[in-house]
Amino acid sequence: MINNLFITILSVSVYFVIYSFRKKISLLLNVVDVPNEDRKIHKIATPKTASFSIVLFFLVLLIFNLFYNYFDNELNIILIGTILVFIVGYLDDKHKLSASNKIFLISFISIFLCILSKNLIISEFYILSLDTFFKLENFSLLFTILCVLCLVNALNLADGINGLATGLIFFWLFFITQIYENNLNLITNIILINLILIFIHNYKGNHFLGDSGSLMLSSFLAFLVINFHNQNINSPGQQNSAESIFILFIIPILDMIRLFFERLINKKNPGVGDNNHLHHYLINKFTNRQALIIYFLAVNIPIIMSLYTSVNKIYIIISTILLYIFFIFYYNQHLKKAHVKKKRK
Numbered sequence: 001m002i003n004n005l006f007i008t009i010l011s012v013s014v015y016f017v018i019y020s021f022r023k024k025i026s027l028l029l030n031v032v033d034v035p036n037e038d039r040k041i042h043k044i045a046t047p048k049t050a051s052f053s054i055v056l057f058f059l060v061l062l063i064f065n066l067f068y069n070y071f072d073n074e075l076n077i078i079l080i081g082t083i084l085v086f087i088v089g090y091l092d093d094k095h096k097l098s099a100s101n102k103i104f105l106i107s108f109i110s111i112f113l114c115i116l117s118k119n120l121i122i123s124e125f126y127i128l129s130l131d132t133f134f135k136l137e138n139f140s141l142l143f144t145i146l147c148v149l150c151l152v153n154a155l156n157l158a159d160g161i162n163g164l165a166t167g168l169i170f171f172w173l174f175f176i177t178q179i180y181e182n183n184l185n186l187i188t189n190i191i192l193i194n195l196i197l198i199f200i201h202n203y204k205g206n207h208f209l210g211d212s213g214s215l216m217l218s219s220f221l222a223f224l225v226i227n228f229h230n231q232n233i234n235s236p237g238q239q240n241s242a243e244s245i246f247i248l249f250i251i252p253i254l255d256m257i258r259l260f261f262e263r264l265i266n267k268k269n270p271g272v273g274d275n276n277h278l279h280h281y282l283i284n285k286f287t288n289r290q291a292l293i294i295y296f297l298a299v300n301i302p303i304i305m306s307l308y309t310s311v312n313k314i315y316i317i318i319s320t321i322l323l324y325i326f327f328i329f330y331y332n333q334h335l336k337k338a339h340v341k342k343k344r345k
Contacts, residue, residue: 031090048213049207061079084109088109088215089211092211102211122143125242127243147226155169160277162208163199166198173195176228247303251324281331282294
């Protein structure tokens with residue numbers, strides 16, 4: 001108990017040290033978010049140092065676990081992969097990597113982890129509505145890589161207004177610890193505490209996650225979910241079914257799929273950013289705080305209904321998809337009407 005408290009206090013202290021020197025660190029490492037693009041919302045150059053305390057915690061935890069084997073070997077592999085993805089994100093923050101290069105590198109890292117541990121490969125999952133296991137067989141590796149890339153890309157696309165990506169990771173990590181039995185409470189609690197601190201300062205615009213943070217945290221979450229999934233595969237139930245996990249990530253995934261096809265239809269590069277994300281639509285109609293609240297409610301209400309009520313999960317999925325489509329349709333119709341009025345004037 002005393003050791004746990006000491007580790008937690010130390011982690012928080014490291015965060016505040018990094019936060020205090022964030023401008024010097026960001027200049028030294030050349031990770032400053034300069035608002036030099038039209039789609040940038042912030043007005044001043046901002047350090048991309050928000051996740052540095054967590055990656056340092058991961059690094060220390062990895063070294064400690066390699067020597068003392070306090071946690072199982074899968075955690076070491078997850079941490080190695082997460083730190084490697086952080087490096088990819090750091091290179092992107094510094095040198096602006098192309099979307100294809102990031103996809104290739106993260107895919108390569110994911111394949112590397114799958115080679116190191118079969119427990120990081122999704123070979124089957126339980127479908128509650130059919131009360132059956134769906135076996136992937138030869139498609140296991142491909143499906144695993146696609147799941148990692150989907151979550152990483154979905155969070156990266158959602159990282160557009162202050163506090164949104166941090167809040168999503170916080171809620172996802174919290175609910176994952178409720179869904180799966182695990183022995184990583186100390187680690188997840190320290191990350192959750194750091195995320196609260198990051199959210200407070202990120203919301204104020206004092207520092208950003210950057211791609212180093214968003215890619216690292218989303219990949220860590222993806223690897224962690226896969227590991228927990230495989231550890232609990234012999235105890236299938238309502239909470240850890242495939243439907244529950246899909247509902248966990250449904251809003252950002254829907255937004256990612258919509259953006260991908262919209263860009264293809266409009267003959268645009270799917271990897272090039274724009275201002276057509278769900279959070280951009282919300283920020284155009286509401287304040288930053290209101291947009292965050294609405295987005296978080298849209299994410300959390302289906303999750304809470306899925307995990308803590310007896311409502312059929314298929315109904316939750318269909319209702320969420322329909323509400324999402326309705327909002328996007330309503331917003332686009334509103335834009336068209338506003339455009340027509342502007343032309344008439």
